[in-house]
Amino acid sequence: MTSSQPLIRMQNIEKHFGSVIALAGVSVDIYPGECHCLLGDNGAGKSTFIKTMSGVHKPTKGDILFEGQPMYFADPRDAIAAGIATVHQHLAMIPLMSVSRNFFMGNEPLRKIGPFRFFDHDYANRVTMEEMRKMGINLRGPEQAVGTLSGGERQTVAIARAVHFGAKVLILDEPTSALGVRQTANVLATIDKVRKQGVAVVFITHNVRHALAVGDRFTVLNRGQTLGTAKRGEISAEELQDMMAGGQELATLEGSLGGTV
Amino acid sequence: MTDVQTQVAGDERIKHRSRFREALIRPELGGIIGTILVFAMFLIFAGDSGMFNSQGVLNWGQISAQFMIIAVGACLLMIAGEFDLSVGSMIGFAGMLIAIFSVTLGWPVWMAIIVTFVIALAIGALNGYIVVRTGLPSFIVTLAFLFILRGFAIYLPQTIERKTIIGGVSDAAQGDWLAAVFGGKILTGLFQWLGDNGWIAVFERGTRKGQPVVDGLPMLVVWAIVLVIVGHVILTKTRFGNWIFAAGGDAEAARNSGVPVNRVKILMFMFTAFCATVFAACQVMEFGGAGSDRGLLKEFEAIIAVVIGGALLTGGYGSVIGAALGALIFGVVQQGLFFAGVESSLFRVFLGLILLFAVILNTYIRRIITGER
Structure with a gap:
Protein backbone atom coordinates (compact mmCIF):
# COMPACT_ATOMS: atom_id res chain seq x y z
CA MET A 1 0.00 0.00 0.00
CA THR A 2 3.01 2.27 0.34
CA SER A 3 4.04 3.31 -3.13
CA SER A 4 7.18 5.36 -3.28
CA GLN A 5 5.71 8.43 -4.87
CA PRO A 6 2.42 10.08 -3.98
CA LEU A 7 -0.03 10.56 -6.83
CA ILE A 8 -1.09 13.90 -5.45
CA ARG A 9 0.91 15.90 -2.97
CA MET A 10 -0.80 18.95 -1.52
CA GLN A 11 1.43 21.13 0.59
CA ASN A 12 0.35 23.93 2.90
CA ILE A 13 -2.73 24.69 0.89
CA GLU A 14 -4.44 27.89 1.83
CA LYS A 15 -7.64 29.14 0.34
CA HIS A 16 -9.20 32.47 1.17
CA PHE A 17 -12.61 33.66 0.06
CA GLY A 18 -12.43 37.39 0.64
CA SER A 19 -11.86 37.75 4.37
CA VAL A 20 -12.84 34.17 5.13
CA ILE A 21 -9.99 31.71 5.49
CA ALA A 22 -11.50 28.40 4.36
CA LEU A 23 -8.24 26.47 4.40
CA ALA A 24 -5.31 27.50 6.56
CA GLY A 25 -2.36 25.40 5.43
CA VAL A 26 -3.48 21.84 4.77
CA SER A 27 -1.02 19.15 3.65
CA VAL A 28 -2.08 15.76 2.36
CA ASP A 29 -0.46 13.05 0.25
CA ILE A 30 -2.55 10.66 -1.80
CA TYR A 31 -0.99 7.35 -2.86
CA PRO A 32 -2.20 5.03 -5.59
CA GLY A 33 -4.25 2.10 -4.36
CA GLU A 34 -5.10 3.63 -1.02
CA CYS A 35 -8.37 4.80 0.37
CA HIS A 36 -7.66 8.11 1.98
CA CYS A 37 -10.47 9.25 4.22
CA LEU A 38 -10.98 12.93 4.64
CA LEU A 39 -13.02 13.53 7.75
CA GLY A 40 -14.49 16.70 9.06
CA ASP A 41 -17.62 18.21 10.43
CA ASN A 42 -19.82 20.50 8.36
CA GLY A 43 -17.91 23.67 7.56
CA ALA A 44 -14.53 22.15 8.25
CA GLY A 45 -13.35 22.92 4.72
CA LYS A 46 -13.75 19.47 3.18
CA SER A 47 -15.60 20.72 0.13
CA THR A 48 -13.18 23.56 -0.49
CA PHE A 49 -10.29 21.16 -0.16
CA ILE A 50 -11.57 18.64 -2.68
CA LYS A 51 -12.59 21.38 -5.06
CA THR A 52 -9.03 22.64 -4.91
CA MET A 53 -7.80 19.11 -5.54
CA SER A 54 -10.08 18.68 -8.55
CA GLY A 55 -9.24 22.00 -10.14
CA VAL A 56 -12.45 23.90 -9.39
CA HIS A 57 -10.67 26.32 -7.03
CA LYS A 58 -7.16 27.67 -7.30
CA PRO A 59 -5.32 27.67 -3.98
CA THR A 60 -4.45 31.08 -2.57
CA LYS A 61 -1.16 29.67 -1.33
CA GLY A 62 0.58 26.33 -1.42
CA ASP A 63 1.67 23.76 -3.97
CA ILE A 64 -0.11 20.86 -5.58
CA LEU A 65 1.99 18.20 -7.25
CA PHE A 66 0.25 15.68 -9.46
CA GLU A 67 2.47 12.71 -10.32
CA GLY A 68 5.46 14.75 -9.26
CA GLN A 69 4.67 17.70 -11.50
CA PRO A 70 3.24 21.03 -10.40
CA MET A 71 -0.45 20.82 -11.17
CA TYR A 72 -2.34 23.48 -12.98
CA PHE A 73 -5.86 22.94 -14.23
CA ALA A 74 -7.69 25.64 -16.14
CA ASP A 75 -11.01 24.00 -15.39
CA PRO A 76 -12.44 20.75 -14.02
CA ARG A 77 -12.49 19.17 -17.47
CA ASP A 78 -8.69 19.30 -17.52
CA ALA A 79 -8.69 17.54 -14.18
CA ILE A 80 -10.95 14.81 -15.52
CA ALA A 81 -8.72 14.42 -18.56
CA ALA A 82 -5.67 14.11 -16.28
CA GLY A 83 -7.41 11.37 -14.30
CA ILE A 84 -8.92 13.15 -11.32
CA ALA A 85 -12.62 12.35 -11.17
CA THR A 86 -15.10 13.64 -8.63
CA VAL A 87 -18.28 11.77 -7.87
CA HIS A 88 -20.80 14.09 -6.32
CA GLN A 89 -23.43 12.95 -3.95
CA HIS A 90 -26.43 14.06 -5.98
CA LEU A 91 -25.17 15.55 -9.21
CA ALA A 92 -23.91 12.45 -10.91
CA MET A 93 -26.70 10.65 -12.70
CA ILE A 94 -29.75 11.63 -14.69
CA PRO A 95 -32.72 9.58 -13.47
CA LEU A 149 -31.79 2.25 -9.13
CA SER A 150 -31.28 2.78 -5.43
CA GLY A 151 -29.10 5.61 -4.16
CA GLY A 152 -26.24 3.20 -3.45
CA GLU A 153 -26.47 1.67 -6.88
CA ARG A 154 -26.37 5.11 -8.47
CA GLN A 155 -23.18 5.94 -6.56
CA THR A 156 -21.75 2.64 -7.73
CA VAL A 157 -22.62 3.37 -11.36
CA ALA A 158 -20.96 6.78 -11.02
CA ILE A 159 -17.85 5.22 -9.48
CA ALA A 160 -17.67 2.48 -12.10
CA ARG A 161 -18.03 5.11 -14.80
CA ALA A 162 -15.18 7.23 -13.44
CA VAL A 163 -12.89 4.21 -13.16
CA HIS A 164 -13.81 2.94 -16.61
CA PHE A 165 -12.80 6.26 -18.11
CA GLY A 166 -9.37 6.13 -16.57
CA ALA A 167 -9.62 7.90 -13.25
CA LYS A 168 -6.40 7.60 -11.26
CA VAL A 169 -7.79 9.56 -8.36
CA LEU A 170 -11.40 9.16 -7.41
CA ILE A 171 -12.83 11.82 -5.14
CA LEU A 172 -16.05 10.70 -3.49
CA ASP A 173 -17.96 13.55 -1.92
CA GLU A 174 -19.98 12.08 0.94
CA PRO A 175 -21.13 9.07 -1.06
CA THR A 176 -22.75 7.38 1.91
CA SER A 177 -24.32 10.25 3.79
CA ALA A 178 -27.81 9.78 2.38
CA LEU A 179 -27.80 6.00 2.21
CA GLY A 180 -29.25 3.22 4.27
CA VAL A 181 -27.18 0.57 6.00
CA ARG A 182 -27.19 -2.01 3.25
CA GLN A 183 -26.64 0.49 0.45
CA THR A 184 -23.76 1.99 2.39
CA ALA A 185 -22.20 -1.46 2.66
CA ASN A 186 -22.49 -1.83 -1.11
CA VAL A 187 -20.78 1.50 -1.75
CA LEU A 188 -18.01 0.68 0.71
CA ALA A 189 -17.52 -2.67 -1.03
CA THR A 190 -17.27 -0.81 -4.33
CA ILE A 191 -14.62 1.48 -2.87
CA ASP A 192 -12.67 -1.59 -1.82
CA LYS A 193 -12.83 -3.07 -5.33
CA VAL A 194 -11.73 0.15 -6.93
CA ARG A 195 -8.82 0.54 -4.53
CA LYS A 196 -7.60 -2.94 -5.39
CA GLN A 197 -7.40 -1.88 -9.04
CA GLY A 198 -4.76 0.64 -8.01
CA VAL A 199 -6.96 3.72 -8.04
CA ALA A 200 -6.45 6.25 -5.28
CA VAL A 201 -9.72 6.92 -3.51
CA VAL A 202 -10.33 10.10 -1.57
CA PHE A 203 -13.34 9.37 0.57
CA ILE A 204 -14.99 12.37 2.15
CA THR A 205 -17.30 11.64 5.01
CA HIS A 206 -18.27 12.74 8.47
CA ASN A 207 -19.16 9.26 9.52
CA VAL A 208 -16.25 7.73 11.43
CA ARG A 209 -17.54 4.18 11.14
CA HIS A 210 -17.82 4.37 7.36
CA ALA A 211 -14.30 5.74 7.23
CA LEU A 212 -12.85 3.07 9.47
CA ALA A 213 -14.55 0.34 7.46
CA VAL A 214 -12.50 0.96 4.32
CA GLY A 215 -9.91 3.64 5.02
CA ASP A 216 -6.16 3.07 4.86
CA ARG A 217 -5.27 6.51 6.14
CA PHE A 218 -7.30 9.21 7.77
CA THR A 219 -6.95 12.95 7.66
CA VAL A 220 -9.15 15.08 9.84
CA LEU A 221 -9.99 18.62 8.90
CA ASN A 222 -11.16 21.03 11.54
CA ARG A 223 -11.82 24.70 10.93
CA GLY A 224 -9.65 24.79 7.82
CA GLN A 225 -6.71 23.03 9.42
CA THR A 226 -5.51 19.47 9.40
CA LEU A 227 -4.68 17.69 12.58
CA GLY A 228 -2.41 15.28 10.77
CA THR A 229 -2.82 12.00 8.97
CA ALA A 230 -3.13 8.71 10.80
CA LYS A 231 -2.65 5.20 9.47
CA ARG A 232 -5.13 2.39 9.84
CA GLY A 233 -4.79 0.76 13.25
CA GLU A 234 -3.09 3.76 14.78
CA ILE A 235 -6.26 5.55 15.68
CA SER A 236 -9.60 4.68 17.22
CA ALA A 237 -13.07 5.79 16.32
CA GLU A 238 -13.32 7.87 19.49
CA GLU A 239 -10.12 9.73 18.72
CA LEU A 240 -11.27 10.51 15.19
CA GLN A 241 -14.62 11.66 16.47
CA ASP A 242 -12.99 13.94 18.99
CA MET A 243 -10.62 15.41 16.44
CA MET A 244 -13.49 16.16 14.07
CA ALA A 245 -15.50 17.93 16.70
CA GLY A 246 -12.54 19.77 18.13
CA GLY A 247 -12.28 17.70 21.28
CA GLN A 248 -13.81 19.05 24.39
CA GLU A 249 -17.32 20.08 23.53
CA LEU A 250 -18.38 16.79 22.02
CA ALA A 251 -16.93 14.83 24.88
CA THR A 252 -19.21 16.72 27.23
CA LEU A 253 -22.16 16.32 24.91
CA GLU A 254 -21.44 12.67 24.37
CA GLY A 255 -21.40 12.11 28.07
CA SER A 256 -24.90 13.40 28.38
CA LEU A 257 -26.05 11.22 25.47
CA GLY A 258 -24.52 8.06 26.83
CA GLY A 259 -21.76 7.77 24.24
CA THR A 260 -23.96 7.00 21.30
CA VAL A 261 -22.91 9.66 18.82
CA MET B 1 -15.56 -10.96 -7.12
CA THR B 2 -15.17 -14.68 -6.54
CA ASP B 3 -18.85 -15.17 -6.14
CA VAL B 4 -20.35 -13.53 -9.18
CA GLN B 5 -23.21 -15.96 -9.27
CA THR B 6 -24.79 -14.87 -6.00
CA GLN B 7 -24.22 -11.23 -6.77
CA VAL B 8 -26.14 -11.51 -9.99
CA ALA B 9 -28.97 -13.43 -8.37
CA GLY B 10 -30.92 -10.22 -8.21
CA ASP B 11 -33.06 -8.38 -5.76
CA GLU B 12 -35.96 -10.49 -4.64
CA ARG B 13 -38.04 -7.36 -4.16
CA ILE B 14 -37.98 -6.31 -7.80
CA LYS B 15 -41.17 -7.65 -9.25
CA HIS B 16 -40.95 -9.28 -12.61
CA ARG B 17 -42.42 -7.12 -15.33
CA SER B 18 -44.10 -8.69 -18.28
CA ARG B 19 -42.78 -7.96 -21.73
CA PHE B 20 -46.10 -6.41 -22.59
CA ARG B 21 -45.91 -3.93 -19.75
CA GLU B 22 -42.29 -3.30 -20.60
CA ALA B 23 -43.29 -2.47 -24.18
CA LEU B 24 -45.89 -0.05 -22.93
CA ILE B 25 -43.38 2.05 -21.07
CA ARG B 26 -42.27 4.23 -23.90
CA PRO B 27 -42.85 7.90 -24.61
CA GLU B 28 -44.83 7.20 -27.78
CA LEU B 29 -47.53 5.22 -25.94
CA GLY B 30 -49.99 8.10 -25.74
CA GLY B 31 -49.38 9.04 -29.36
CA ILE B 32 -49.90 5.48 -30.58
CA ILE B 33 -53.12 5.03 -28.62
CA GLY B 34 -54.39 8.43 -29.75
CA THR B 35 -53.57 7.76 -33.39
CA ILE B 36 -55.40 4.45 -33.37
CA LEU B 37 -58.37 6.02 -31.60
CA VAL B 38 -58.80 8.97 -33.94
CA PHE B 39 -58.39 6.88 -37.06
CA ALA B 40 -60.90 4.34 -35.78
CA MET B 41 -63.29 7.13 -34.85
CA PHE B 42 -63.16 8.89 -38.20
CA LEU B 43 -63.25 5.66 -40.19
CA ILE B 44 -66.56 4.98 -38.47
CA PHE B 45 -68.06 8.46 -38.53
CA ALA B 46 -66.51 9.93 -41.68
CA GLY B 47 -65.40 6.86 -43.62
CA ASP B 48 -67.60 7.59 -46.60
CA SER B 49 -67.22 11.37 -46.61
CA GLY B 50 -64.17 11.44 -48.84
CA MET B 51 -61.79 11.83 -45.92
CA PHE B 52 -59.85 8.75 -46.96
CA ASN B 53 -59.66 9.22 -50.73
CA SER B 54 -56.61 10.87 -52.28
CA GLN B 55 -57.81 14.46 -51.87
CA GLY B 56 -58.97 13.82 -48.33
CA VAL B 57 -55.69 12.22 -47.31
CA LEU B 58 -53.77 15.08 -48.89
CA ASN B 59 -55.96 17.52 -47.00
CA TRP B 60 -55.32 16.22 -43.50
CA GLY B 61 -51.86 15.05 -44.50
CA GLN B 62 -50.81 18.60 -45.26
CA ILE B 63 -52.28 19.98 -42.05
CA SER B 64 -50.54 17.22 -40.10
CA ALA B 65 -47.29 17.92 -41.91
CA GLN B 66 -47.49 21.57 -40.88
CA PHE B 67 -47.87 20.56 -37.26
CA MET B 68 -45.07 18.01 -37.59
CA ILE B 69 -42.55 20.53 -38.89
CA ILE B 70 -42.87 22.78 -35.86
CA ALA B 71 -43.42 19.87 -33.45
CA VAL B 72 -40.03 18.35 -34.29
CA GLY B 73 -38.26 21.56 -33.30
CA ALA B 74 -40.39 22.05 -30.20
CA CYS B 75 -39.84 18.41 -29.23
CA LEU B 76 -36.05 18.48 -29.31
CA LEU B 77 -36.03 21.82 -27.50
CA MET B 78 -38.39 20.56 -24.81
CA ILE B 79 -36.29 17.44 -24.29
CA ALA B 80 -33.30 19.77 -23.92
CA GLY B 81 -35.25 21.38 -21.10
CA GLU B 82 -36.53 24.58 -22.69
CA PHE B 83 -39.60 26.04 -24.39
CA ASP B 84 -39.99 28.37 -27.31
CA LEU B 85 -43.17 30.41 -27.25
CA SER B 86 -42.03 32.56 -30.16
CA VAL B 87 -42.57 29.82 -32.78
CA GLY B 88 -45.90 31.20 -34.01
CA SER B 89 -44.62 34.75 -34.21
CA MET B 90 -41.49 33.51 -35.93
CA ILE B 91 -43.69 31.90 -38.60
CA GLY B 92 -45.46 35.21 -39.23
CA PHE B 93 -42.23 37.22 -39.06
CA ALA B 94 -40.17 34.92 -41.30
CA GLY B 95 -42.96 34.66 -43.86
CA MET B 96 -43.23 38.43 -43.92
CA LEU B 97 -39.48 38.79 -44.42
CA ILE B 98 -39.54 36.44 -47.41
CA ALA B 99 -42.41 38.41 -48.97
CA ILE B 100 -40.82 41.82 -48.31
CA PHE B 101 -37.42 40.75 -49.62
CA SER B 102 -38.77 39.12 -52.75
CA VAL B 103 -41.75 41.35 -53.63
CA THR B 104 -41.08 44.78 -52.13
CA LEU B 105 -37.31 44.75 -52.56
CA GLY B 106 -37.43 42.60 -55.69
CA TRP B 107 -34.69 40.20 -54.61
CA PRO B 108 -34.57 36.77 -56.22
CA VAL B 109 -36.69 34.43 -54.12
CA TRP B 110 -33.80 32.08 -53.31
CA MET B 111 -31.88 35.00 -51.84
CA ALA B 112 -34.91 36.16 -49.88
CA ILE B 113 -35.33 32.68 -48.40
CA ILE B 114 -31.66 32.26 -47.51
CA VAL B 115 -31.40 35.68 -45.87
CA THR B 116 -34.61 34.99 -43.94
CA PHE B 117 -33.19 31.70 -42.68
CA VAL B 118 -30.02 33.45 -41.54
CA ILE B 119 -32.03 36.10 -39.66
CA ALA B 120 -34.31 33.50 -38.10
CA LEU B 121 -31.38 31.36 -36.94
CA ALA B 122 -29.73 34.45 -35.46
CA ILE B 123 -32.92 35.25 -33.52
CA GLY B 124 -33.09 31.64 -32.33
CA ALA B 125 -29.49 31.86 -31.18
CA LEU B 126 -30.25 35.13 -29.40
CA ASN B 127 -33.19 33.50 -27.62
CA GLY B 128 -30.95 30.67 -26.51
CA TYR B 129 -28.07 32.93 -25.55
CA ILE B 130 -30.27 35.07 -23.34
CA VAL B 131 -31.74 31.97 -21.67
CA VAL B 132 -28.41 30.30 -20.91
CA ARG B 133 -26.62 33.49 -19.89
CA THR B 134 -29.29 34.95 -17.62
CA GLY B 135 -30.64 31.66 -16.34
CA LEU B 136 -34.16 33.07 -16.78
CA PRO B 137 -36.91 30.62 -17.63
CA SER B 138 -37.17 30.24 -21.38
CA PHE B 139 -40.91 30.73 -20.93
CA ILE B 140 -40.35 34.41 -20.14
CA VAL B 141 -37.59 35.10 -22.62
CA THR B 142 -39.44 33.59 -25.56
CA LEU B 143 -42.70 35.18 -24.44
CA ALA B 144 -40.93 38.49 -24.98
CA PHE B 145 -39.98 37.37 -28.47
CA LEU B 146 -43.54 36.23 -29.10
CA PHE B 147 -44.56 39.89 -28.85
CA ILE B 148 -41.46 41.40 -30.42
CA LEU B 149 -41.59 39.25 -33.56
CA ARG B 150 -45.37 39.53 -33.94
CA GLY B 151 -45.04 43.27 -33.59
CA PHE B 152 -42.48 43.41 -36.37
CA ALA B 153 -44.56 41.08 -38.54
CA ILE B 154 -47.31 43.72 -38.39
CA TYR B 155 -45.16 46.87 -38.31
CA LEU B 156 -42.93 46.09 -41.28
CA PRO B 157 -45.63 45.56 -43.94
CA GLN B 158 -47.74 48.38 -42.45
CA THR B 159 -44.89 50.83 -42.77
CA ILE B 160 -43.63 49.66 -46.12
CA GLU B 161 -46.79 48.72 -47.98
CA ARG B 162 -49.60 50.16 -45.81
CA LYS B 163 -51.18 46.72 -45.49
CA THR B 164 -50.73 43.56 -43.43
CA ILE B 165 -50.77 41.11 -46.31
CA ILE B 166 -48.14 41.05 -49.02
CA GLY B 167 -48.97 39.00 -52.11
CA GLY B 168 -47.30 38.40 -55.44
CA VAL B 169 -44.69 35.95 -54.24
CA SER B 170 -45.99 33.31 -56.69
CA ASP B 171 -45.01 35.42 -59.71
CA ALA B 172 -41.63 36.18 -58.24
CA ALA B 173 -41.08 32.52 -57.43
CA GLN B 174 -41.67 31.27 -60.99
CA GLY B 175 -38.77 29.04 -61.95
CA ASP B 176 -36.85 29.78 -58.76
CA TRP B 177 -34.88 26.71 -57.68
CA LEU B 178 -35.13 27.30 -53.94
CA ALA B 179 -38.82 28.27 -54.04
CA ALA B 180 -39.51 24.84 -55.53
CA VAL B 181 -37.84 23.22 -52.54
CA PHE B 182 -40.59 24.67 -50.35
CA GLY B 183 -43.54 25.05 -52.70
CA GLY B 184 -43.06 22.34 -55.31
CA LYS B 185 -44.30 18.79 -55.62
CA ILE B 186 -42.46 15.55 -56.18
CA LEU B 187 -43.37 12.07 -57.43
CA THR B 188 -45.76 13.52 -60.00
CA GLY B 189 -45.01 10.55 -62.28
CA LEU B 190 -46.02 8.11 -59.58
CA PHE B 191 -49.28 9.93 -58.95
CA GLN B 192 -50.03 10.01 -62.69
CA TRP B 193 -49.38 6.26 -62.80
CA LEU B 194 -51.65 5.70 -59.82
CA GLY B 195 -54.33 7.76 -61.56
CA ASP B 196 -53.88 5.89 -64.84
CA ASN B 197 -54.43 2.63 -63.01
CA GLY B 198 -57.56 3.99 -61.39
CA TRP B 199 -56.22 3.78 -57.83
CA ILE B 200 -56.64 7.48 -57.13
CA ALA B 201 -59.20 9.91 -58.48
CA VAL B 202 -58.58 11.64 -61.81
CA PHE B 203 -60.34 14.63 -63.35
CA GLU B 204 -63.34 13.47 -65.37
CA ARG B 205 -63.64 16.46 -67.64
CA GLY B 206 -62.08 19.83 -68.46
CA THR B 207 -58.60 20.73 -69.64
CA ARG B 208 -56.95 18.44 -67.08
CA LYS B 209 -59.05 15.41 -68.00
CA GLY B 210 -57.20 12.22 -67.17
CA GLN B 211 -54.77 13.90 -64.78
CA PRO B 212 -54.93 12.85 -61.13
CA VAL B 213 -56.69 15.28 -58.77
CA VAL B 214 -53.75 14.94 -56.43
CA ASP B 215 -50.86 15.29 -58.81
CA GLY B 216 -47.88 15.01 -56.49
CA LEU B 217 -46.51 14.98 -53.00
CA PRO B 218 -46.19 18.57 -51.72
CA MET B 219 -42.74 19.57 -50.49
CA LEU B 220 -44.37 20.55 -47.21
CA VAL B 221 -45.05 16.86 -46.55
CA VAL B 222 -41.55 15.92 -47.70
CA TRP B 223 -40.05 18.44 -45.28
CA ALA B 224 -42.16 17.06 -42.45
CA ILE B 225 -41.08 13.47 -43.13
CA VAL B 226 -37.42 14.42 -43.54
CA LEU B 227 -37.40 16.53 -40.36
CA VAL B 228 -39.08 13.77 -38.35
CA ILE B 229 -36.60 11.16 -39.54
CA VAL B 230 -33.56 13.40 -39.08
CA GLY B 231 -34.80 14.55 -35.67
CA HIS B 232 -35.47 11.00 -34.54
CA VAL B 233 -32.06 9.74 -35.70
CA ILE B 234 -30.21 12.65 -34.10
CA LEU B 235 -32.04 12.20 -30.82
CA THR B 236 -31.75 8.45 -30.45
CA LYS B 237 -28.69 7.46 -32.45
CA THR B 238 -26.07 10.16 -32.01
CA ARG B 239 -23.81 11.60 -29.37
CA PHE B 240 -25.56 14.93 -29.73
CA GLY B 241 -28.87 13.23 -28.99
CA ASN B 242 -27.47 11.93 -25.74
CA TRP B 243 -26.42 15.49 -24.90
CA ILE B 244 -29.94 16.73 -25.61
CA PHE B 245 -31.39 14.23 -23.14
CA ALA B 246 -28.67 15.05 -20.62
CA ALA B 247 -29.08 18.82 -20.91
CA GLY B 248 -32.78 18.55 -20.21
CA GLY B 249 -32.57 15.76 -17.66
CA ASP B 250 -30.22 17.55 -15.30
CA ALA B 251 -28.10 20.36 -16.67
CA GLU B 252 -25.75 20.35 -13.67
CA ALA B 253 -25.07 16.61 -13.81
CA ALA B 254 -24.56 16.90 -17.56
CA ARG B 255 -22.02 19.71 -17.09
CA ASN B 256 -20.18 17.65 -14.50
CA SER B 257 -19.82 14.92 -17.09
CA GLY B 258 -18.45 17.32 -19.67
CA VAL B 259 -21.57 17.88 -21.79
CA PRO B 260 -21.56 21.37 -23.35
CA VAL B 261 -25.05 22.12 -22.08
CA ASN B 262 -25.18 25.77 -23.16
CA ARG B 263 -24.16 24.95 -26.70
CA VAL B 264 -26.76 22.20 -26.90
CA LYS B 265 -29.53 24.50 -25.69
CA ILE B 266 -28.62 27.37 -28.01
CA LEU B 267 -28.46 25.00 -30.97
CA MET B 268 -31.90 23.66 -30.09
CA PHE B 269 -33.34 27.17 -29.99
CA MET B 270 -31.81 27.71 -33.43
CA PHE B 271 -33.31 24.45 -34.66
CA THR B 272 -36.75 25.51 -33.46
CA ALA B 273 -36.37 28.77 -35.35
CA PHE B 274 -35.25 26.79 -38.40
CA CYS B 275 -38.37 24.62 -38.27
CA ALA B 276 -40.60 27.68 -37.90
CA THR B 277 -38.95 29.23 -40.94
CA VAL B 278 -39.40 26.05 -42.99
CA PHE B 279 -43.09 26.21 -42.05
CA ALA B 280 -43.21 29.89 -43.06
CA ALA B 281 -41.43 29.34 -46.37
CA CYS B 282 -43.75 26.47 -47.32
CA GLN B 283 -46.77 28.53 -46.39
CA VAL B 284 -45.64 31.60 -48.31
CA MET B 285 -44.96 29.51 -51.40
CA GLU B 286 -48.32 27.75 -51.09
CA PHE B 287 -50.39 30.91 -50.67
CA GLY B 288 -48.18 33.11 -52.80
CA GLY B 289 -47.96 35.69 -50.06
CA ALA B 290 -47.46 36.45 -46.41
CA GLY B 291 -49.83 37.75 -43.74
CA SER B 292 -49.06 39.41 -40.43
CA ASP B 293 -51.26 37.02 -38.50
CA ARG B 294 -49.79 33.81 -39.86
CA GLY B 295 -48.78 31.22 -37.30
CA LEU B 296 -50.97 32.56 -34.52
CA LEU B 297 -51.05 30.15 -31.56
CA LYS B 298 -48.81 27.69 -33.39
CA GLU B 299 -46.35 27.61 -30.49
CA PHE B 300 -48.99 26.14 -28.22
CA GLU B 301 -50.17 23.67 -30.82
CA ALA B 302 -46.57 22.54 -31.29
CA ILE B 303 -46.11 22.13 -27.56
CA ILE B 304 -49.37 20.19 -27.25
CA ALA B 305 -48.38 17.88 -30.09
CA VAL B 306 -45.07 17.27 -28.33
CA VAL B 307 -46.76 16.56 -25.01
CA ILE B 308 -49.24 14.19 -26.64
CA GLY B 309 -46.17 12.53 -28.08
CA GLY B 310 -44.99 11.74 -24.59
CA ALA B 311 -42.37 14.40 -23.87
CA LEU B 312 -42.19 15.72 -20.34
CA LEU B 313 -42.69 19.45 -19.86
CA THR B 314 -39.80 19.36 -17.43
CA GLY B 315 -37.41 18.07 -20.10
CA GLY B 316 -35.09 15.13 -20.41
CA TYR B 317 -37.61 12.72 -21.82
CA GLY B 318 -39.57 12.45 -25.04
CA SER B 319 -39.68 11.19 -28.58
CA VAL B 320 -39.70 12.78 -32.01
CA ILE B 321 -41.81 9.92 -33.38
CA GLY B 322 -44.28 10.56 -30.56
CA ALA B 323 -44.39 14.27 -31.40
CA ALA B 324 -45.00 13.39 -35.04
CA LEU B 325 -47.91 11.16 -34.00
CA GLY B 326 -49.21 14.00 -31.86
CA ALA B 327 -49.09 16.24 -34.92
CA LEU B 328 -50.84 13.59 -36.99
CA ILE B 329 -53.63 13.34 -34.42
CA PHE B 330 -54.00 17.10 -34.63
CA GLY B 331 -54.25 17.20 -38.39
CA VAL B 332 -56.62 14.27 -38.60
CA VAL B 333 -58.95 15.61 -35.94
CA GLN B 334 -58.94 19.19 -37.17
CA GLN B 335 -59.85 18.17 -40.71
CA GLY B 336 -61.82 15.09 -39.70
CA LEU B 337 -64.34 17.16 -37.74
CA PHE B 338 -64.98 19.05 -40.96
CA PHE B 339 -65.43 15.83 -42.93
CA ALA B 340 -67.67 14.39 -40.24
CA GLY B 341 -69.79 17.52 -40.38
CA VAL B 342 -69.10 18.52 -36.80
CA GLU B 343 -68.87 22.17 -35.79
CA SER B 344 -65.15 22.95 -36.18
CA SER B 345 -64.92 25.04 -33.02
CA LEU B 346 -65.18 21.77 -31.12
CA PHE B 347 -61.60 21.20 -32.25
CA ARG B 348 -60.43 23.43 -29.43
CA VAL B 349 -62.44 21.51 -26.90
CA PHE B 350 -60.83 18.37 -28.17
CA LEU B 351 -57.41 20.01 -27.98
CA GLY B 352 -57.83 20.88 -24.35
CA LEU B 353 -59.16 17.48 -23.40
CA ILE B 354 -56.47 15.51 -25.17
CA LEU B 355 -53.78 17.73 -23.66
CA LEU B 356 -55.07 17.02 -20.19
CA PHE B 357 -55.28 13.32 -20.91
CA ALA B 358 -51.76 13.24 -22.35
CA VAL B 359 -50.18 15.04 -19.43
CA ILE B 360 -51.81 12.71 -16.92
CA LEU B 361 -50.69 9.67 -18.90
CA ASN B 362 -47.13 11.03 -19.17
CA THR B 363 -46.90 11.62 -15.46
CA TYR B 364 -47.97 8.06 -14.87
CA ILE B 365 -45.40 6.71 -17.34
CA ARG B 366 -42.68 8.80 -15.77
CA ARG B 367 -43.45 7.33 -12.37
CA ILE B 368 -43.08 3.85 -13.75
CA ILE B 369 -39.79 4.68 -15.44
CA THR B 370 -38.13 6.37 -12.54
CA GLY B 371 -39.70 4.16 -9.92
CA GLU B 372 -41.07 7.18 -8.06
CA ARG B 373 -44.08 6.59 -5.91
Missing part, protein backbone atom coordinates in the same frame (compact mmCIF):
# COMPACT_ATOMS: atom_id res chain seq x y z
CA LEU A 96 -34.75 9.64 -16.67
CA MET A 97 -31.91 8.36 -18.82
CA SER A 98 -30.90 4.73 -19.15
CA VAL A 99 -27.92 3.37 -17.25
CA SER A 100 -25.94 2.95 -20.43
CA ARG A 101 -26.71 6.49 -21.65
CA ASN A 102 -25.67 7.80 -18.25
CA PHE A 103 -22.56 5.67 -18.16
CA PHE A 104 -21.28 7.12 -21.42
CA MET A 105 -22.63 10.64 -20.94
CA GLY A 106 -19.99 13.03 -22.25
CA ASN A 107 -17.87 10.09 -23.48
CA GLU A 108 -20.19 8.56 -26.05
CA PRO A 109 -18.63 5.78 -28.13
CA LEU A 110 -19.03 6.47 -31.83
CA ARG A 111 -19.41 4.23 -34.81
CA LYS A 112 -18.90 5.47 -38.33
CA ILE A 113 -21.45 4.71 -41.01
CA GLY A 114 -20.47 6.45 -44.21
CA PRO A 115 -19.86 10.13 -43.46
CA PHE A 116 -21.94 10.02 -40.28
CA ARG A 117 -20.94 9.09 -36.79
CA PHE A 118 -23.52 7.42 -34.60
CA PHE A 119 -23.73 6.60 -30.91
CA ASP A 120 -22.58 2.98 -30.70
CA HIS A 121 -25.40 1.66 -28.52
CA ASP A 122 -24.34 -1.99 -28.87
CA TYR A 123 -20.90 -1.28 -27.51
CA ALA A 124 -22.24 1.04 -24.80
CA ASN A 125 -24.82 -1.50 -23.64
CA ARG A 126 -22.32 -4.34 -23.60
CA VAL A 127 -19.69 -2.42 -21.64
CA THR A 128 -22.27 -1.07 -19.21
CA MET A 129 -23.60 -4.53 -18.43
CA GLU A 130 -20.06 -5.87 -17.97
CA GLU A 131 -18.98 -3.06 -15.70
CA MET A 132 -22.15 -3.29 -13.64
CA ARG A 133 -21.75 -7.03 -13.22
CA LYS A 134 -18.18 -6.47 -12.02
CA MET A 135 -19.53 -4.11 -9.40
CA GLY A 136 -22.19 -6.59 -8.39
CA ILE A 137 -25.17 -4.68 -9.70
CA ASN A 138 -27.72 -6.76 -11.47
CA LEU A 139 -29.43 -4.67 -14.13
CA ARG A 140 -32.63 -5.72 -15.80
CA GLY A 141 -31.04 -4.38 -18.93
CA PRO A 142 -28.77 -1.54 -20.06
CA GLU A 143 -31.87 0.42 -21.06
CA GLN A 144 -33.13 0.45 -17.48
CA ALA A 145 -33.54 4.02 -16.27
CA VAL A 146 -31.18 5.19 -13.55
CA GLY A 147 -34.24 6.43 -11.66
CA THR A 148 -35.13 2.84 -10.84
